Amino acid sequence: MGPGVQDPRARQPSGGRGHQPSGPQRRLLLVLPCPRGDADPGALPRAAAALLRGVRGRPGRLRTHHPRQGRHRPGGAGGVQRGLAENRARYCHERNLAVNPQGGNTGMVGGSVPVFDEIILSTALMNQVISFHGVSGILVCQAGCILEELSRYVEERDFIMPLDLGAKGSCHIGGNVATNAGGLRFLRYGSLHGTVLGLEVVLADGTVLNCLTSLRKDNTGYDLKQLFIGSEGTLGVITAVSILCPPKPRAVNVAFLGCPGFAEVLQTFSTCKGMLGEILSAFEFMDAECMQLVGHHLGLVSPVQESPFYVLIETSGSRAGHDAEKLSSFLEHVLDFGLVTDGTLATDQRRVKMLWALRERITEALSRDGCVYKYDISLPVERLYDLVSDLRARLGPQAKHVVGYGHLGDGNLHLNVTAEAFSASLLGALEPYVYEWTAGQQGSVSAEHGLGFKKKDVLSYSKPPAALQLMQQLKALLDPKGILNPYKTLPARA
Numbered sequence: 001m002g003p004g005v006q007d008p009r010a011r012q013p014s015g016g017r018g019h020q021p022s023g024p025q026r027r028l029l030l031v032l033p034c035p036r037g038d039a040d041p042g043a044l045p046r047a048a049a050a051l052l053r054g055v056r057g058r059p060g061r062l063r064t065h066h067p068r069q070g071r072h073r074p075g076g077a078g079g080v081q082r083g084l085a086e087n088r089a090r091y092c093h094e095r096n097l098a099v100n101p102q103g104g105n106t107g108m109v110g111g112s113v114p115v116f117d118e119i120i121l122s123t124a125l126m127n128q129v130i131s132f133h134g135v136s137g138i139l140v141c142q143a144g145c146i147l148e149e150l151s152r153y154v155e156e157r158d159f160i161m162p163l164d165l166g167a168k169g170s171c172h173i174g175g176n177v178a179t180n181a182g183g184l185r186f187l188r189y190g191s192l193h194g195t196v197l198g199l200e201v202v203l204a205d206g207t208v209l210n211c212l213t214s215l216r217k218d219n220t221g222y223d224l225k226q227l228f229i230g231s232e233g234t235l236g237v238i239t240a241v242s243i244l245c246p247p248k249p250r251a252v253n254v255a256f257l258g259c260p261g262f263a264e265v266l267q268t269f270s271t272c273k274g275m276l277g278e279i280l281s282a283f284e285f286m287d288a289e290c291m292q293l294v295g296h297h298l299g300l301v302s303p304v305q306e307s308p309f310y311v312l313i314e315t316s317g318s319r320a321g322h323d324a325e326k327l328s329s330f331l332e333h334v335l336d337f338g339l340v341t342d343g344t345l346a347t348d349q350r351r352v353k354m355l356w357a358l359r360e361r362i363t364e365a366l367s368r369d370g371c372v373y374k375y376d377i378s379l380p381v382e383r384l385y386d387l388v389s390d391l392r393a394r395l396g397p398q399a400k401h402v403v404g405y406g407h408l409g410d411g412n413l414h415l416n417v418t419a420e421a422f423s424a425s426l427l428g429a430l431e432p433y434v435y436e437w438t439a440g441q442q443g444s445v446s447a448e449h450g451l452g453f454k455k456k457d458v459l460s461y462s463k464p465p466a467a468l469q470l471m472q473q474l475k476a477l478l479d480p481k482g483i484l485n486p487y488k489t490l491p492a493r494a
Protein backbone atom coordinates (compact mmCIF):
# COMPACT_ATOMS: atom_id res chain seq x y z
CA MET A 1 0.00 0.00 0.00
CA GLY A 2 1.50 3.33 -1.08
CA PRO A 3 2.11 6.27 1.22
CA GLY A 4 -0.89 8.42 0.34
CA VAL A 5 -3.29 5.53 -0.01
CA GLN A 6 -6.01 4.61 2.38
CA ASP A 7 -6.58 0.96 3.07
CA PRO A 8 -10.30 0.55 2.37
CA ARG A 9 -10.55 -1.61 5.50
CA ALA A 10 -9.10 1.15 7.69
CA ARG A 11 -11.31 2.72 10.29
CA GLN A 12 -13.51 5.53 8.99
CA PRO A 13 -14.81 8.54 10.82
CA SER A 14 -18.41 8.19 11.85
CA GLY A 15 -21.16 9.27 9.52
CA GLY A 16 -23.07 12.48 8.98
CA ARG A 17 -24.59 15.00 11.33
CA GLY A 18 -27.28 12.57 12.34
CA HIS A 19 -24.75 10.15 13.75
CA GLN A 20 -25.27 9.23 17.37
CA PRO A 21 -22.23 8.25 19.42
CA SER A 22 -22.41 4.75 20.79
CA GLY A 23 -21.77 6.05 24.34
CA PRO A 24 -18.62 5.88 26.43
CA GLN A 25 -16.41 3.01 25.38
CA ARG A 26 -13.55 1.21 27.02
CA ARG A 27 -10.42 1.83 24.98
CA LEU A 28 -7.49 -0.49 25.24
CA LEU A 29 -4.01 0.81 25.57
CA LEU A 30 -1.96 -1.40 23.32
CA VAL A 31 1.63 -2.25 24.04
CA LEU A 32 3.63 -3.72 21.21
CA PRO A 33 6.03 -6.37 22.40
CA CYS A 34 9.38 -5.32 20.94
CA PRO A 35 11.64 -2.93 22.89
CA ARG A 36 13.60 -0.25 21.05
CA GLY A 37 17.23 -1.11 20.41
CA ASP A 38 18.85 0.35 23.51
CA ALA A 39 15.91 0.08 25.88
CA ASP A 40 15.85 -1.80 29.18
CA PRO A 41 14.37 -5.22 28.18
CA GLY A 42 12.10 -5.37 31.22
CA ALA A 43 10.83 -1.90 30.64
CA LEU A 44 8.03 -2.68 28.22
CA PRO A 45 6.20 -5.20 30.38
CA ARG A 46 6.47 -2.81 33.33
CA ALA A 47 5.28 0.06 31.16
CA ALA A 48 2.42 -2.18 29.99
CA ALA A 49 1.44 -2.84 33.58
CA ALA A 50 1.64 0.85 34.47
CA LEU A 51 -0.28 1.86 31.38
CA LEU A 52 -2.93 -0.79 31.78
CA ARG A 53 -3.56 0.27 35.36
CA GLY A 54 -4.99 3.39 33.75
CA VAL A 55 -7.81 1.48 32.01
CA ARG A 56 -9.05 -0.45 35.02
CA GLY A 57 -11.55 2.14 36.22
CA ARG A 58 -14.95 2.55 34.66
CA PRO A 59 -14.64 5.05 31.81
CA GLY A 60 -16.36 8.22 32.98
CA ARG A 61 -19.19 10.12 31.35
CA LEU A 62 -18.68 13.73 30.42
CA ARG A 63 -19.01 15.66 33.65
CA THR A 64 -17.87 18.88 35.20
CA HIS A 65 -15.46 19.00 38.10
CA HIS A 66 -16.90 20.35 41.25
CA PRO A 67 -15.23 23.76 41.42
CA ARG A 68 -14.37 23.27 45.08
CA GLN A 69 -12.27 20.24 44.23
CA GLY A 70 -9.94 22.37 42.17
CA ARG A 71 -8.50 21.24 38.89
CA HIS A 72 -5.43 19.42 40.04
CA ARG A 73 -6.34 18.62 43.57
CA PRO A 74 -4.82 15.25 44.46
CA GLY A 75 -7.58 12.69 44.35
CA GLY A 76 -9.65 14.74 41.85
CA ALA A 77 -10.09 12.71 38.65
CA GLY A 78 -8.50 15.42 36.48
CA GLY A 79 -5.39 15.45 38.64
CA VAL A 80 -5.15 11.67 38.60
CA GLN A 81 -5.49 11.37 34.83
CA ARG A 82 -3.16 14.23 34.09
CA GLY A 83 -0.77 12.75 36.65
CA LEU A 84 -0.89 9.41 34.82
CA ALA A 85 0.03 11.08 31.52
CA GLU A 86 2.84 12.89 33.29
CA ASN A 87 4.14 9.73 34.99
CA ARG A 88 3.94 7.75 31.80
CA ALA A 89 5.88 10.39 29.91
CA ARG A 90 8.61 10.38 32.65
CA TYR A 91 8.68 6.61 32.70
CA CYS A 92 8.99 6.36 28.92
CA HIS A 93 11.57 9.14 28.74
CA GLU A 94 13.84 7.46 31.30
CA ARG A 95 13.60 4.12 29.56
CA ASN A 96 13.79 5.48 26.03
CA LEU A 97 10.39 4.10 25.11
CA ALA A 98 8.58 5.65 22.18
CA VAL A 99 5.06 6.94 22.76
CA ASN A 100 2.20 7.30 20.30
CA PRO A 101 -0.43 9.68 21.71
CA GLN A 102 -3.88 8.65 20.53
CA GLY A 103 -7.29 10.32 20.72
CA GLY A 104 -10.29 9.05 18.77
CA ASN A 105 -8.05 7.64 16.02
CA THR A 106 -10.07 9.25 13.25
CA GLY A 107 -7.18 11.00 11.48
CA MET A 108 -6.64 10.69 7.73
CA VAL A 109 -2.85 10.52 7.55
CA GLY A 110 -1.82 7.82 10.02
CA GLY A 111 -0.71 10.27 12.72
CA SER A 112 -2.40 8.39 15.57
CA VAL A 113 -1.30 4.83 14.83
CA PRO A 114 2.01 3.30 15.85
CA VAL A 115 4.51 2.43 13.14
CA PHE A 116 6.82 0.00 14.96
CA ASP A 117 7.20 -0.39 18.70
CA GLU A 118 5.56 2.72 20.13
CA ILE A 119 3.39 2.51 23.23
CA ILE A 120 -0.05 3.94 22.61
CA LEU A 121 -0.88 6.60 25.16
CA SER A 122 -4.65 6.96 24.91
CA THR A 123 -6.45 10.10 26.07
CA ALA A 124 -9.80 8.25 26.29
CA LEU A 125 -10.08 8.43 30.07
CA MET A 126 -9.28 12.12 30.27
CA ASN A 127 -12.84 13.04 29.39
CA GLN A 128 -14.01 15.68 31.81
CA VAL A 129 -15.11 19.25 31.46
CA ILE A 130 -13.05 21.32 33.88
CA SER A 131 -14.98 24.60 33.66
CA PHE A 132 -17.33 26.57 31.44
CA HIS A 133 -18.03 30.26 31.72
CA GLY A 134 -21.45 31.35 30.52
CA VAL A 135 -20.48 34.99 29.93
CA SER A 136 -17.24 34.57 28.01
CA GLY A 137 -18.10 31.18 26.45
CA ILE A 138 -14.72 29.79 27.45
CA LEU A 139 -14.63 26.03 27.89
CA VAL A 140 -11.76 24.27 29.67
CA CYS A 141 -11.75 20.51 29.32
CA GLN A 142 -9.54 17.45 29.29
CA ALA A 143 -8.05 16.21 26.03
CA GLY A 144 -10.10 13.01 25.75
CA CYS A 145 -13.52 14.71 25.61
CA ILE A 146 -15.39 13.64 22.46
CA LEU A 147 -16.20 16.60 20.21
CA GLU A 148 -19.88 15.72 19.85
CA GLU A 149 -20.31 15.43 23.62
CA LEU A 150 -18.66 18.81 24.09
CA SER A 151 -20.97 20.25 21.42
CA ARG A 152 -23.97 18.95 23.30
CA TYR A 153 -22.59 20.26 26.60
CA VAL A 154 -22.04 23.82 25.33
CA GLU A 155 -25.25 23.85 23.26
CA GLU A 156 -27.25 23.17 26.42
CA ARG A 157 -25.68 26.42 27.66
CA ASP A 158 -26.46 28.36 24.44
CA PHE A 159 -23.01 28.16 22.86
CA ILE A 160 -21.47 26.03 20.12
CA MET A 161 -18.02 24.54 19.59
CA PRO A 162 -16.00 26.61 17.10
CA LEU A 163 -15.27 23.46 15.08
CA ASP A 164 -17.38 20.69 13.61
CA LEU A 165 -16.25 17.59 11.70
CA GLY A 166 -17.82 14.50 10.15
CA ALA A 167 -15.87 12.46 12.75
CA LYS A 168 -17.38 14.37 15.70
CA GLY A 169 -18.96 11.23 17.19
CA SER A 170 -15.56 9.73 18.03
CA CYS A 171 -12.76 12.32 17.64
CA HIS A 172 -11.26 13.84 20.79
CA ILE A 173 -10.72 17.55 21.33
CA GLY A 174 -7.05 16.88 22.19
CA GLY A 175 -6.60 15.14 18.84
CA ASN A 176 -8.44 17.97 17.06
CA VAL A 177 -6.00 20.47 18.55
CA ALA A 178 -2.92 18.27 18.03
CA THR A 179 -3.82 17.96 14.32
CA ASN A 180 -5.17 21.52 13.98
CA ALA A 181 -8.35 20.05 12.48
CA GLY A 182 -10.20 22.39 10.11
CA GLY A 183 -13.70 21.13 9.33
CA LEU A 184 -17.02 22.71 8.49
CA ARG A 185 -17.07 25.85 10.65
CA PHE A 186 -13.63 27.12 9.66
CA LEU A 187 -15.02 29.72 7.24
CA ARG A 188 -16.91 31.44 10.05
CA TYR A 189 -14.89 30.82 13.22
CA GLY A 190 -11.39 30.37 11.82
CA SER A 191 -8.53 28.10 12.80
CA LEU A 192 -7.83 26.50 16.19
CA HIS A 193 -4.74 28.71 16.23
CA GLY A 194 -7.23 31.51 16.96
CA THR A 195 -9.91 29.83 19.06
CA VAL A 196 -7.67 27.81 21.40
CA LEU A 197 -6.77 30.11 24.29
CA GLY A 198 -4.63 27.79 26.37
CA LEU A 199 -3.19 24.29 26.59
CA GLU A 200 -1.80 21.95 29.18
CA VAL A 201 0.88 19.79 27.62
CA VAL A 202 3.05 16.99 29.00
CA LEU A 203 6.52 17.33 27.52
CA ALA A 204 8.77 14.45 26.49
CA ASP A 205 10.60 14.42 29.84
CA GLY A 206 7.35 14.41 31.81
CA THR A 207 7.34 18.13 32.65
CA VAL A 208 3.84 19.56 32.70
CA LEU A 209 3.68 22.80 30.75
CA ASN A 210 0.70 24.60 32.20
CA CYS A 211 -0.32 27.23 29.65
CA LEU A 212 -4.00 26.54 30.30
CA THR A 213 -5.00 30.19 30.52
CA SER A 214 -8.43 31.46 29.53
CA LEU A 215 -7.46 34.94 28.41
CA ARG A 216 -8.49 36.52 25.14
CA LYS A 217 -5.41 38.73 25.30
CA ASP A 218 -2.04 37.65 26.63
CA ASN A 219 0.95 39.27 25.03
CA THR A 220 3.61 38.00 27.41
CA GLY A 221 6.38 36.72 25.18
CA TYR A 222 6.30 33.72 22.85
CA ASP A 223 2.89 32.11 22.40
CA LEU A 224 4.11 28.60 23.22
CA LYS A 225 0.76 26.84 22.87
CA GLN A 226 0.85 27.56 19.11
CA LEU A 227 3.79 25.16 18.79
CA PHE A 228 1.65 22.24 19.91
CA ILE A 229 -1.40 23.07 17.78
CA GLY A 230 -0.90 20.99 14.64
CA SER A 231 2.33 19.33 15.81
CA GLU A 232 0.57 15.93 15.84
CA GLY A 233 1.92 14.85 19.22
CA THR A 234 5.54 15.12 18.09
CA LEU A 235 6.44 17.92 20.53
CA GLY A 236 4.27 17.09 23.56
CA VAL A 237 1.08 15.35 24.67
CA ILE A 238 -1.89 17.71 24.98
CA THR A 239 -3.79 16.86 28.18
CA ALA A 240 -6.19 19.82 28.51
CA VAL A 241 -7.58 22.56 26.29
CA SER A 242 -9.08 25.99 26.89
CA ILE A 243 -11.21 27.04 23.92
CA LEU A 244 -13.46 29.96 23.01
CA CYS A 245 -17.00 28.95 22.06
CA PRO A 246 -19.20 31.27 19.98
CA PRO A 247 -22.82 31.93 21.01
CA LYS A 248 -25.33 29.48 19.55
CA PRO A 249 -26.93 31.03 16.46
CA ARG A 250 -30.71 31.42 16.84
CA ALA A 251 -31.39 30.77 13.16
CA VAL A 252 -29.63 28.25 10.93
CA ASN A 253 -30.58 27.83 7.28
CA VAL A 254 -29.09 25.53 4.69
CA ALA A 255 -29.42 25.90 0.92
CA PHE A 256 -28.45 23.03 -1.36
CA LEU A 257 -27.98 24.16 -4.96
CA GLY A 258 -27.10 22.68 -8.34
CA CYS A 259 -24.65 24.64 -10.54
CA PRO A 260 -24.03 24.11 -14.28
CA GLY A 261 -20.22 24.51 -14.11
CA PHE A 262 -17.31 25.33 -11.83
CA ALA A 263 -17.19 28.94 -13.08
CA GLU A 264 -20.77 29.31 -11.82
CA VAL A 265 -19.78 27.76 -8.46
CA LEU A 266 -17.15 30.49 -8.10
CA GLN A 267 -19.57 33.24 -9.11
CA THR A 268 -22.13 31.87 -6.64
CA PHE A 269 -19.46 32.09 -3.93
CA SER A 270 -18.61 35.73 -4.73
CA THR A 271 -22.29 36.67 -4.88
CA CYS A 272 -22.94 34.82 -1.65
CA LYS A 273 -20.18 36.67 0.22
CA GLY A 274 -21.53 39.98 -1.02
CA MET A 275 -25.22 39.32 -0.38
CA LEU A 276 -25.14 37.18 2.78
CA GLY A 277 -22.15 38.85 4.44
CA GLU A 278 -21.89 38.21 8.17
CA ILE A 279 -24.48 35.40 8.29
CA LEU A 280 -22.60 33.09 5.91
CA SER A 281 -21.20 30.19 7.96
CA ALA A 282 -20.29 27.50 5.41
CA PHE A 283 -19.73 27.23 1.67
CA GLU A 284 -19.07 23.62 0.62
CA PHE A 285 -19.03 22.07 -2.83
CA MET A 286 -19.12 18.58 -4.36
CA ASP A 287 -19.06 17.34 -7.94
CA ALA A 288 -21.51 15.07 -9.75
CA GLU A 289 -19.41 11.93 -9.12
CA CYS A 290 -19.60 12.54 -5.36
CA MET A 291 -23.37 12.67 -5.60
CA GLN A 292 -23.38 9.41 -7.58
CA LEU A 293 -21.21 7.76 -4.90
CA VAL A 294 -23.32 8.81 -1.89
CA GLY A 295 -26.38 7.62 -3.85
CA HIS A 296 -24.87 4.31 -4.87
CA HIS A 297 -23.12 3.33 -1.62
CA LEU A 298 -25.26 5.01 1.03
CA GLY A 299 -28.64 5.27 -0.66
CA LEU A 300 -28.82 9.05 -0.19
CA VAL A 301 -31.07 10.86 -2.64
CA SER A 302 -30.24 14.19 -4.26
CA PRO A 303 -32.81 16.85 -3.30
CA VAL A 304 -32.18 18.78 -6.53
CA GLN A 305 -32.03 17.86 -10.21
CA GLU A 306 -28.83 16.28 -11.55
CA SER A 307 -26.07 18.91 -12.02
CA PRO A 308 -22.32 18.93 -12.72
CA PHE A 309 -21.71 20.61 -9.32
CA TYR A 310 -23.54 21.07 -6.05
CA VAL A 311 -23.08 23.72 -3.42
CA LEU A 312 -24.13 23.68 0.23
CA ILE A 313 -24.50 27.10 1.83
CA GLU A 314 -25.18 27.51 5.53
CA THR A 315 -26.22 30.73 7.23
CA SER A 316 -26.12 31.25 11.00
CA GLY A 317 -27.59 34.37 12.49
CA SER A 318 -29.59 35.85 15.29
CA ARG A 319 -32.86 36.80 13.55
CA ALA A 320 -34.66 34.17 11.50
CA GLY A 321 -36.76 36.68 9.53
CA HIS A 322 -33.76 38.81 8.59
CA ASP A 323 -31.70 35.79 7.48
CA ALA A 324 -34.54 34.24 5.46
CA GLU A 325 -35.09 37.55 3.66
CA LYS A 326 -31.39 37.82 2.74
CA LEU A 327 -31.24 34.20 1.63
CA SER A 328 -34.29 34.43 -0.62
CA SER A 329 -33.05 37.55 -2.42
CA PHE A 330 -29.69 35.82 -2.89
CA LEU A 331 -31.41 32.72 -4.33
CA GLU A 332 -33.55 34.82 -6.64
CA HIS A 333 -30.42 36.54 -7.92
CA VAL A 334 -28.37 33.39 -8.59
CA LEU A 335 -31.32 31.67 -10.30
CA ASP A 336 -32.05 34.73 -12.46
CA PHE A 337 -28.43 34.93 -13.57
CA GLY A 338 -28.21 31.21 -14.36
CA LEU A 339 -25.51 30.59 -11.76
CA VAL A 340 -27.77 28.02 -10.15
CA THR A 341 -30.21 25.77 -11.99
CA ASP A 342 -32.06 24.18 -9.09
CA GLY A 343 -32.06 24.50 -5.31
CA THR A 344 -33.72 23.65 -2.04
CA LEU A 345 -33.81 25.33 1.36
CA ALA A 346 -33.98 23.86 4.87
CA THR A 347 -34.65 25.58 8.17
CA ASP A 348 -35.84 22.72 10.37
CA GLN A 349 -33.15 20.66 12.08
CA ARG A 350 -34.08 17.35 10.49
CA ARG A 351 -33.81 18.64 6.93
CA VAL A 352 -30.69 20.66 7.75
CA LYS A 353 -29.03 17.42 8.93
CA MET A 354 -30.23 15.56 5.87
CA LEU A 355 -28.71 18.11 3.49
CA TRP A 356 -25.43 18.17 5.45
CA ALA A 357 -25.25 14.37 5.29
CA LEU A 358 -24.92 14.52 1.50
CA ARG A 359 -21.68 16.44 1.92
CA GLU A 360 -20.37 14.99 5.19
CA ARG A 361 -20.75 11.35 4.20
CA ILE A 362 -18.76 11.50 0.95
CA THR A 363 -15.67 10.09 2.72
CA GLU A 364 -17.72 7.12 3.92
CA ALA A 365 -19.10 6.50 0.41
CA LEU A 366 -15.58 6.64 -1.07
CA SER A 367 -14.27 4.08 1.40
CA ARG A 368 -16.92 1.65 0.13
CA ASP A 369 -15.85 2.19 -3.46
CA GLY A 370 -12.50 0.37 -3.27
CA CYS A 371 -8.92 1.46 -2.69
CA VAL A 372 -8.85 5.24 -2.09
CA TYR A 373 -5.97 7.61 -2.89
CA LYS A 374 -6.55 10.72 -0.79
CA TYR A 375 -5.27 14.27 -1.20
CA ASP A 376 -6.16 17.29 0.92
CA ILE A 377 -4.97 20.36 -0.92
CA SER A 378 -5.09 24.15 -0.44
CA LEU A 379 -5.18 26.07 -3.71
CA PRO A 380 -6.13 29.49 -5.01
CA VAL A 381 -9.90 29.08 -5.25
CA GLU A 382 -9.98 29.93 -9.00
CA ARG A 383 -7.78 26.89 -9.75
CA LEU A 384 -9.39 24.54 -7.24
CA TYR A 385 -11.11 22.22 -9.71
CA ASP A 386 -8.50 22.33 -12.51
CA LEU A 387 -6.46 19.65 -10.75
CA VAL A 388 -9.45 17.29 -10.70
CA SER A 389 -10.23 17.77 -14.42
CA ASP A 390 -6.56 17.46 -15.26
CA LEU A 391 -6.23 14.17 -13.35
CA ARG A 392 -9.37 12.69 -14.86
CA ALA A 393 -7.80 13.13 -18.30
CA ARG A 394 -4.37 11.95 -17.11
CA LEU A 395 -5.56 8.77 -15.37
CA GLY A 396 -8.23 7.68 -17.85
CA PRO A 397 -9.61 4.19 -17.17
CA GLN A 398 -6.88 3.43 -14.60
CA ALA A 399 -9.11 5.11 -12.00
CA LYS A 400 -12.64 4.09 -11.10
CA HIS A 401 -13.56 7.58 -9.86
CA VAL A 402 -11.72 10.90 -9.61
CA VAL A 403 -13.73 13.22 -7.38
CA GLY A 404 -13.38 16.74 -6.05
CA TYR A 405 -15.25 18.21 -3.10
CA GLY A 406 -14.48 20.21 0.00
CA HIS A 407 -14.44 23.50 1.79
CA LEU A 408 -14.51 25.86 -1.18
CA GLY A 409 -14.94 28.84 1.11
CA ASP A 410 -11.52 28.02 2.62
CA GLY A 411 -9.80 27.16 -0.69
CA ASN A 412 -9.57 23.52 0.43
CA LEU A 413 -10.01 20.72 -2.12
CA HIS A 414 -10.48 17.08 -1.13
CA LEU A 415 -9.25 15.20 -4.17
CA ASN A 416 -9.94 11.48 -3.97
CA VAL A 417 -9.24 8.78 -6.55
CA THR A 418 -10.68 5.29 -6.26
CA ALA A 419 -9.65 2.03 -7.93
CA GLU A 420 -10.66 -1.62 -7.53
CA ALA A 421 -7.33 -2.43 -5.89
CA PHE A 422 -4.02 -0.82 -5.07
CA SER A 423 -1.87 -0.27 -8.15
CA ALA A 424 1.72 0.95 -8.16
CA SER A 425 1.29 2.37 -11.65
CA LEU A 426 -1.77 4.42 -10.61
CA LEU A 427 0.17 5.71 -7.60
CA GLY A 428 3.06 6.55 -9.93
CA ALA A 429 0.68 8.55 -12.15
CA LEU A 430 -0.62 10.45 -9.12
CA GLU A 431 2.61 11.14 -7.23
CA PRO A 432 4.60 13.30 -7.35
CA TYR A 433 2.37 14.86 -10.05
CA VAL A 434 -0.31 16.05 -7.58
CA TYR A 435 2.32 17.53 -5.25
CA GLU A 436 4.24 19.23 -8.06
CA TRP A 437 1.02 20.66 -9.48
CA THR A 438 0.09 22.00 -6.02
CA ALA A 439 3.55 23.47 -5.40
CA GLY A 440 3.31 25.13 -8.84
CA GLN A 441 0.30 27.07 -7.53
CA GLN A 442 2.03 27.87 -4.20
CA GLY A 443 -0.61 25.63 -2.61
CA SER A 444 -0.38 23.38 0.43
CA VAL A 445 -0.06 19.58 0.21
CA SER A 446 -2.01 19.30 3.45
CA ALA A 447 -4.73 21.86 4.00
CA GLU A 448 -6.32 20.44 7.15
CA HIS A 449 -5.46 16.75 7.67
CA GLY A 450 -1.83 17.19 8.73
CA LEU A 451 1.14 15.10 7.64
CA GLY A 452 1.19 12.17 10.07
CA PHE A 453 2.98 9.13 8.71
CA LYS A 454 1.53 9.13 5.21
CA LYS A 455 2.37 12.67 4.08
CA LYS A 456 5.51 13.50 6.07
CA ASP A 457 7.81 13.00 3.09
CA VAL A 458 6.00 15.61 0.98
CA LEU A 459 6.40 18.45 3.45
CA SER A 460 9.09 20.06 1.32
CA TYR A 461 6.57 20.75 -1.46
CA SER A 462 4.98 23.32 0.84
CA LYS A 463 7.82 24.51 3.08
CA PRO A 464 11.26 25.93 2.24
CA PRO A 465 14.44 24.17 3.48
CA ALA A 466 15.00 26.80 6.20
CA ALA A 467 11.54 26.12 7.66
CA LEU A 468 12.17 22.38 7.62
CA GLN A 469 15.48 22.86 9.38
CA LEU A 470 13.88 25.00 12.08
CA MET A 471 11.19 22.37 12.61
CA GLN A 472 13.89 19.69 13.04
CA GLN A 473 15.68 21.94 15.55
CA LEU A 474 12.49 22.50 17.55
CA LYS A 475 11.86 18.76 17.62
CA ALA A 476 15.40 18.11 18.85
CA LEU A 477 15.02 20.77 21.56
CA LEU A 478 11.68 19.55 22.90
CA ASP A 479 12.17 15.83 22.37
CA PRO A 480 15.92 15.13 22.27
CA LYS A 481 15.44 11.36 22.50
CA GLY A 482 12.84 11.33 19.71
CA ILE A 483 10.32 9.35 21.76
CA LEU A 484 7.21 11.42 20.95
CA ASN A 485 5.22 10.09 18.01
CA PRO A 486 8.33 9.14 16.04
CA TYR A 487 8.21 8.71 12.24
CA LYS A 488 5.44 11.32 11.99
CA THR A 489 5.19 14.89 10.63
CA LEU A 490 8.87 15.41 9.84
CA PRO A 491 10.67 13.60 7.02
CA ALA A 492 13.44 11.24 8.12
CA ARG A 493 16.78 13.04 8.20
CA ALA A 494 19.05 12.16 5.27
Ligand SMILES: O=C(O)CC[C@@H](O)C(=O)O
Pocket residue numbers: 108166183359360363374375376406414415416
Ligand atom coordinates in the same frame (compact mmCIF):
# COMPACT_ATOMS: atom_id res chain seq x y z
O1 LIG B 1 -11.93 12.09 3.13
C1 LIG B 1 -11.53 13.19 2.78
O2 LIG B 1 -10.76 13.32 1.83
C2 LIG B 1 -12.02 14.46 3.51
C3 LIG B 1 -12.54 14.25 4.89
C4 LIG B 1 -13.02 15.53 5.61
O3 LIG B 1 -11.96 16.41 5.79
C5 LIG B 1 -14.19 16.19 4.95
O4 LIG B 1 -14.16 17.41 4.78
O5 LIG B 1 -15.18 15.50 4.64
Ligand SMILES: [Zn+2]
Pocket residue numbers: 183406407414448
Ligand atom coordinates in the same frame (compact mmCIF):
# COMPACT_ATOMS: atom_id res chain seq x y z
ZN1 LIG C 1 -12.44 18.41 5.14
